[in-house]
Amino acid sequence: MTQRRLLIPSLVALGQEAGFAMNAGVDLIRIRTFQDGALAAVTELKPDRIVRIWRSHWAQQLPATADEMNTVELVGGNIGEFEGELCFRNDDQQIAVLTGLVPLRDPNFKFSPxxxxxxxxxxxxxxxxxxxxxxxxxxxxxxxxxxxxxxxxxxxxxxxxxxxxxxxxxxxxxxxxxxxxxxxxxxxxxxxxxxxxxxxxxxxxxxxxxxxxxxxxxxxxxxxxxxxxxxxxxxxxxxxxxxxxxxxxxxx
Amino acid sequence: MTAFIPKALARAGRMVDAAHMKLKKANPALFGSPIRQNMVQLYRHDGDFDTVISIPHHLSFLAPDTNIDIIYGIRAFDRNGGLVAFRKHRVKHFETLQKPISELLGREPDEHGMFSITCHYSSPSGIDFLGTTSPQFMTIFMPRSDRGAPQITHSHKYMDQFPPLKSKFVRRSALVEGDRNLTGISYFIMNSSQVTASANLTLTGPSSSFSHLVKLNPHGAARVDFDAAGEGPFELACEWDRVVNHRKPIAFRRFSSGLVTAAHS
CATH class of the missing domain: 2.60.290.11 (TM1070-like)
Structure with missing residues (x-):
C-alpha cells in the first residue's frame, strides 16, 4: 500500500510560523524537514489524540527557511480518509486549511505534469x-x-x-x-x-x-x-x- | 429499520442519478452534457465581509482546443431560504467570471445566505473525453476592514436532489481550533435541502462545551457565535436531524488584533 504524507509548505517569507493539527489516534508522528531540497532533520513524536504542533516544536536546531518543506508521516491508527490541517500563525492571527495527504512515490515513478x-x-x-x-x-x-x-x-x-x-x-x-x-x-x-x-x-x-x-x-x-x-x-x-x-x- | 429506509432511499437516489448521467454520456446532444450541478456555498454581505465569486471557464483548461460558451446560473437565497435572485452569465473560452455577488445577482443579497452554481454548455461537441464535468468555483470573502486579508473557500457539496429523510447523525470537524489570541468563532451553517432541517452545533474545549440548536428553513442559513477564547483545543461537532448533503459549517475566527480568518470545517 502506498505510503502517504502531509506536505507542509514554509511561509517564513511571509512572516508566518508553520504547523499542523490533527484529531486522530495514531501511534507515532514522523516529521521530515527538507531544506534546500535535502533531508535536514527527522523528528518523531508520540502524540495525544488531538495535537497542534508548530515548527518551533520540531527540528529546533534548524532555523526555518523560506524554501523549507516538511512532510508528516502518520504511523499506526486508522487514517484512511484522514484530512490534515495545515496552520500558520504570527502575533496577529492564525490561518488553517484542511487538505489530503499525498502519495509517496518510488524513485523511478513517472510523474504526470x-x-x-x-x-x-x-x-x-x-x-x-x-x-x-x-x-x-x-x-x-x-x-x-x-x-x-x-x-x-x-x-x-x-x-x-x-x-x-x-x-x-x-x-x-x-x-x-x-x-x-x-x-x-x-x-x-x-x-x-x-x-x-x-x-x-x-x-x-x-x-x-x-x-x-x-x-x-x-x-x-x-x-x-x-x-x-x-x-x-x-x-x-x-x-x-x-x-x-x-x-x-x-x-x- | 429506521436507519435502513433512509439508506435504501439514498442508494436509490444515487442509482437514478447514475442512470441519468449514463444517458447523458451516451447521447449528450439529446439529453444534455453530463454535468454535476448545483454546488453550494455561503455568501456574506454584512458589516465584516462582502463576497466575490470567481468562476473559471473550466472547459478552457480541460479541453483547450474546443471553443464552447458556458452559461452559468447563479441562484442565491436569503438566510430564511427565500430566493433572492437567479441570473445567468455567458462566459467564453478562457474568460473568467469574477465579480461581487451583488453584481452577479443584479441586486443586493441578504446579510448572509447560501448560493448555488449551475451551468450548461453551448455545445456538447469535442468534450466526450471529459466524461462527467462539474462547475467548481471559489468564494472569496472580501474584508470591509483595511487591515484584513481576503478569505477563501472552495465550492462544496451539491444541493440535495431529493428530500433527505429524518435520520440523526453527527459530523465532527477535522479542524482543531484555538490560538493564544483567539477571542471567538462564528460558524455559518447552510441547509442544502428543500425541507426544514435542524442542527445542534457543539463546540467542546478543554474545560467546557457549548451547544446551539438551530432550525434551518429549506435553503436557509444561520450564524452561530461561540465565545471560544485562547489555545483550546476546540472541536466542533454538528448533529443533524437529516442526512443533508452539505455538512461543513464555515468557521470565521476572531482574534484580539481585530483580524478575522475563515476556513470550512
Whole structure:
C-alpha cells in the first residue's frame, strides 16, 4: 500500500510560523524537514489524540527557511480518509486549511505534469496573491532533472498577456507572487488576471494565499486540481485523451 | 429499520442519478452534457465581509482546443431560504467570471445566505473525453476592514436532489481550533435541502462545551457565535436531524488584533 504524507509548505517569507493539527489516534508522528531540497532533520513524536504542533516544536536546531518543506508521516491508527490541517500563525492571527495527504512515490515513478488554473486572484495595491507550490519528489536523493512549469497570464477577457517559466526545485516550497510576476512581465495586475500553471515532475500540493501588504494578514485555501472538474484523470478510458488535450502543446 | 429506509432511499437516489448521467454520456446532444450541478456555498454581505465569486471557464483548461460558451446560473437565497435572485452569465473560452455577488445577482443579497452554481454548455461537441464535468468555483470573502486579508473557500457539496429523510447523525470537524489570541468563532451553517432541517452545533474545549440548536428553513442559513477564547483545543461537532448533503459549517475566527480568518470545517 502506498505510503502517504502531509506536505507542509514554509511561509517564513511571509512572516508566518508553520504547523499542523490533527484529531486522530495514531501511534507515532514522523516529521521530515527538507531544506534546500535535502533531508535536514527527522523528528518523531508520540502524540495525544488531538495535537497542534508548530515548527518551533520540531527540528529546533534548524532555523526555518523560506524554501523549507516538511512532510508528516502518520504511523499506526486508522487514517484512511484522514484530512490534515495545515496552520500558520504570527502575533496577529492564525490561518488553517484542511487538505489530503499525498502519495509517496518510488524513485523511478513517472510523474504526470500538473495543471493549476489560478483564476481566483485578488490583485490590488494593498493585496498580493501567492500561489504556493510545495512538492515531494521522494525522501531519498534528489532527481538531477529540473522541475519546470509554464506560467501563462491572461486577463479576465481571455487575452494572453504573458507566458513565462519558473523552476520549482524538488522537495521545496516555491512562492509565486502573481502580481509581482505579472509586473516583471510588463502586465498590470490591477486589471484582474487568470493564470494557468502547467508542468513539473513531482508530487505537488498547491495552495493560494492572499496577503494584505499593509497588515500582513493572510487567507489560505488549497487548490482544486482537474479531478474536481472532470472524471477524466482517474478514468482509464478517458485519461490519455485528457492528458493529450490538456498538455499536448506544452513544451518545457 | 429506521436507519435502513433512509439508506435504501439514498442508494436509490444515487442509482437514478447514475442512470441519468449514463444517458447523458451516451447521447449528450439529446439529453444534455453530463454535468454535476448545483454546488453550494455561503455568501456574506454584512458589516465584516462582502463576497466575490470567481468562476473559471473550466472547459478552457480541460479541453483547450474546443471553443464552447458556458452559461452559468447563479441562484442565491436569503438566510430564511427565500430566493433572492437567479441570473445567468455567458462566459467564453478562457474568460473568467469574477465579480461581487451583488453584481452577479443584479441586486443586493441578504446579510448572509447560501448560493448555488449551475451551468450548461453551448455545445456538447469535442468534450466526450471529459466524461462527467462539474462547475467548481471559489468564494472569496472580501474584508470591509483595511487591515484584513481576503478569505477563501472552495465550492462544496451539491444541493440535495431529493428530500433527505429524518435520520440523526453527527459530523465532527477535522479542524482543531484555538490560538493564544483567539477571542471567538462564528460558524455559518447552510441547509442544502428543500425541507426544514435542524442542527445542534457543539463546540467542546478543554474545560467546557457549548451547544446551539438551530432550525434551518429549506435553503436557509444561520450564524452561530461561540465565545471560544485562547489555545483550546476546540472541536466542533454538528448533529443533524437529516442526512443533508452539505455538512461543513464555515468557521470565521476572531482574534484580539481585530483580524478575522475563515476556513470550512
Amino acid at each position: 500538473i495543471l493549476h488554473q489560478a483564476h481566483y486572484n485578488v490583485l490590488m495595491p494593498n493585496c498580493e496573491t501567492y500561489v504556493v507550490l510545495v512538492n515531494l519528489a521522494g525522501e531519498g536523493d534528489k532527481p538531477a532533472r529540473p522541475n519546470r512549469l509554464q506560467v501563462e497570464i491572461r486577463n479576465l477577457a481571455a487575452d494572453v498577456l504573458a507566458v513565462t517559466e519558473i523552476e520549482a526545485s524538488f522537495n521545496t516550497t516555491c512562492l509565486l507572487p502573481i502580481g509581482d510576476v505579472a509586473r516583471r512581465n510588463g502586465v498590470a495586475p490591477e486589471q484582474g488576471l487568470s493564470v494557468r500553471i502547467r508542468g513539473g515532475a513531482s508530487q505537488f500540493a498547491v495552495f493560494t494565499v492572499f496577503r494584505n501588504l499593509s497588515s500582513g494578514a493572510l487567507g489560505i485555501e488549497h487548490s482544486l486540481p482537474p479531478i474536481y472538474f472532470t472524471e477524466a484523470p482517474f478514468n482509464p478510458a478517458l485519461r490519455s485523451c485528457f492528458q493529450k488535450a490538456a498538455f499536448g502543446d506544452l513544451k518545457l
